[in-house]
Amino acid sequence: MGRHVAIVGCGQTDHKSRRSDVNGREMIYEAVSRALSDAEMTIRDVDAVVIGNMDHFESINYVDTWSVEGSGGIMKPIMKVTTGGTTGTSVAMAGYYHVASGLFDRVLTIGWEKNSESDTTAAIVTCSDPVWDRFSYSGAIPSLATEATAYMERYGATQEEAALVAVRDRGHALNNPHAHLRKAVTLKEVMESPMLAYPIKLLDVCPRTDGACAVVFAADGVAQKLVPRPAWIRSCAVRHTFTWFGDSTDYQKGLVSLQRAGREAYRNAGITEPARELDVAELYLPYTWAGLKWIEDLGFCGPGEGPRFVADGHTDMDGTIPVNPSGGVISTNCIGATALLRVAEAAVQIMGRGEARQVPDARLALATGFGGCFWSDVMILGAERG
């Protein structure tokens, strides 16, 4: 069996829509140097590097070999892991398995994206089959719009209820100095923002961001010596269930991949009542309806109860389970880094380094990743080694 593994340092860039002051490697360096400093390490202490992004956003092939001057991977083992939107959690889990295997003691993981250099949607639509799927139902928005309308139809949820998720996350971002969109929005502003694909409006969805995130994983025995309160990985679960968008969601069942990954992660971490036992959740919510529906799939509340759960303040900073103290994906979305930011933010909470966005005494945290063809990744982090 694998060793226990903990996160001992996190770093992220100052996210913006366009970081014209740095190139990709410099941006990666910014996150890496901050993560190493957070872990009180130097690059010499790093045994291996894992990096991920989505190739076609920057049009760089072999990003692992290209990035060594920013990542510090020269004369070290490097590996690239990439799975679309879930890249960040895939990278985090690769870091975890590097260490759990017993082969490496300290592993640096990096997710990054310089979206300003790309045409994001033009690149994303090529994820689906060129003959069958690409011209009908591809890209980020159409399938999410379908999911949202199906949810509204089934449970009578309203656009206003969804808009509250944006109001919450954008409000939380005011406490996060790294967040991209640090301006609160009102319900009225969300409702009046331009319609992109019914019922999704501009302020219901995530932005495109330039940014990078780096997280250092360390082995049991090493981690405790580096930081006073490491964030232990308690479980990882992955469901990249589908290849075809037409298969990807049974709108009557909800987000099946998240339900299954969540159940497995809870079981392995010994969690039976997630909303009560978890202290904080950093969820990959790329649009507002996910903030209603996916918390049901994660078992925070029952089917159809998401709107009430959110409206009643259960997911606010002082609620039963604060969701996205960082401001979440709706405030910052550097795609290859986005899911790793969820893991990093969950670790920051456990390590007690959240400053203005800290949930007091967070001991058990949930991070998720979403991407590809309605895929889900779940990681649970804790103050106890387990």
Place this chain on the structure above:
Amino acid sequence: MEPIAITGVSQTPYRERMIDKTAYDLVYEVTRDALADAGLGIHDIDNVITVSNDFVDGRTISSMAVGEAAGAHDKNISTVEGDGAFGAFYGAMRALSGFDTTLVVAHGKGSEGDMGLITNAMFDPVYQRHLGIDALTAAALQADVYMTRYGLTEEDFAEVSVKNHQNARNNPLAHLPLDITVSDVMKSERLSDPIKRLDCSPISDGAAAIIISTGRASSRSRTRPIWIRGVAHCSDAYFPGDRNLADSPALRRAAKRAYAMAGITNPLKNIDVVELYDAFSYMEPLWLEGMGFSEPGSGARLLKDGVTRMDGILPVNPSGGVLSAHALMVAGLSRIVECVLQLRGEAREHQVPGAETALAQGINGPCGQSHCVWILSVNQ
């Protein structure tokens, strides 16, 4: 390291242009065949690593296309983008972390893309890319540096091509089995001085898969387990101009670590067969030096002395190597598959008699910037 083993392997034939098969078809076939080889069903697989590249596949999230074909529905899956030897290493890490039975599958359909543009995209977009540099021209620079530094000749490299294409004649899966002479290589079209057409690997379509089992799970497979005794990877600097291209310190370091894990003290004595990543003919002697089989600059002597021939003490690339079949992303995994077949004694016409320990290599990036070295053995 806890004992882990490769208990199932498969690969497709490598061919120029498989117009009758999609990438999903190739992945499905090797998944099915690796399971059949191991005597397992898809339900015995508890996690999957796919290997793909968005540039080669011409689509973003290229992993999305093949998850279903790899039987990963409802399983824990991840994707390494790079050579299959690296993907297999991630699979090995997961086996060591507690997964019982890991499937690793790689595919490459180079025929669907423009390899010049695809490999041009690995160079710096600001300083290098517009010069038109690609895998071929960068390799030519490396070959030139290597020749100049050690007084090697184009004929030295041509010998490698002759040997490996000859070996490929004993491997029905190879793309380019050829009966050629040094003179044929020398007379072949000069693509990027000093590299000629017959110094280059072909662009092949194909796929490969392996199954990695923990020691306790290995008995469920019907095959003789081939044990993973050492595996390590390492990367050099990025800009070719920052590197000593006539040496491969990253390979040296990866090999040293893999040897230490496997208890190898004298590689030439302890290793019986090598399957290395000879994308171009000059790479074979250069990588052999990096692996410590000879002193710097004397890798070509190994072939002159007959050491690396089929009847030598260290046959190199009995399959015909990458020079004879090069499906991008697959080639390093194919080296591992070939080593497993050698160690099981199932390599048929290209079998090295009595092979007990084998080395497989994969590379990533320009001029072999990043290397992955595997030591496999019949002994646990």
